[in-house]
Amino acid sequence: MIPLLHDFTNETVLVVGGGPVGARKARRFAREAQVLVVSPSFADREFGDAELIRAAPAPEDVPGWLERIVPALVVAATDDAAINDAVVDAARERGLLVNRADRSGEREVGSVVVPATVREEPVTVAVATGGTAPAVSKYLRAELEETLDGAGEMARVCAGLREELKTRDISADRRREIVTDVVNSPDLWTALRTGTSNCPQVIEDVLGEELSTGGERP
């Protein structure tokens, strides 16, 4: 399986099944997509901004739901394997992405797995075990939360620095060297993590140094 990041802005995600798993998937996708959850009952959980539709489609009704809603992705999260089968088949037929929550191990060809995710905007790390051991994904996600501390700020530093350097008379090679040095500086990571420095300040410092040394490397 190949990990990809998919932008769901202005897209619809249909979640079939309103249990704790359906709620988790709804929350996840509602960060970005318009989410509809179809289920005869809903768990007492947070569903994000998702729209909840009370209905219990039979397997033969599922194609009609996909026809009307035209989602980019469908999540099969019911506790009824026959419904989940119907969701997978109908989505396949229409060429839609489909995530099946009640299967692990051997995956169907073309399936989509939802990874465990750590976010330090704009940095995202996703962990998956090829659909085999979600508890391991969850464990690693918790471990990675610490590692990623400061990564969002570092990404803003590097992006800002790159933009600034592009406006100056500096070669692309030198630009790359400067950004690489910045991202490899343990002191800078510590400063960003502890809040003793911040993005604008670092950019100012690096540019000041660059101008005063005229680009000479120490």
Ligand SMILES: C[C@@]1(CC(=O)O)c2cc3[nH]c(cc4nc(cc5[nH]c(cc(n2)[C@H]1CCC(=O)O)[C@@](C)(CC(=O)O)[C@@H]5CCC(=O)O)C(CC(=O)O)=C4CCC(=O)O)c(CCC(=O)O)c3CC(=O)O
């Ligand atoms: C294949 C996959 C399909 C999919 O849903 O995309 C799938 C399937 C199944 N999960 C099951 C169980 C659990 N799932 C979790 C948690 C998460 N599950 C997620 C993803 C995935 N789960 C996909 C594979 C991802 C990968 O490749 O690693 C995470 C990462 C993302 C998310 O869902 O948001 C999220 C962690 C979020 C976080 O970081 O916190 C926990 C832990 C807990 O709940 O505490 C348990 C209990 C422990 C255990 O059993 O492992 C069962 C058995 C059900 C049963 O036996 O009844 C099945 C079905 C089966 O195995 O048949």
Ligand SMILES: NC(=O)C1=CN([C@@H]2O[C@H](COP(=O)(O)OP(=O)(O)OC[C@H]3O[C@@H](n4cnc5c(N)ncnc54)[C@H](O)[C@@H]3O)[C@@H](O)[C@H]2O)C=CC1
């Ligand atoms: N992917 C994951 O992380 C996990 C997956 N699972 C699997 O996912 C399934 C769902 O998990 P839970 O949410 O805990 O189950 P649950 O049994 O609490 O919820 C299932 C939901 O599906 C709804 N439903 C039943 N028939 C329906 C129909 N015809 N149309 C629409 N909705 C219907 C029910 O009303 C209920 O809201 C489980 O059967 C289990 O196999 C379980 C734990 C974690």
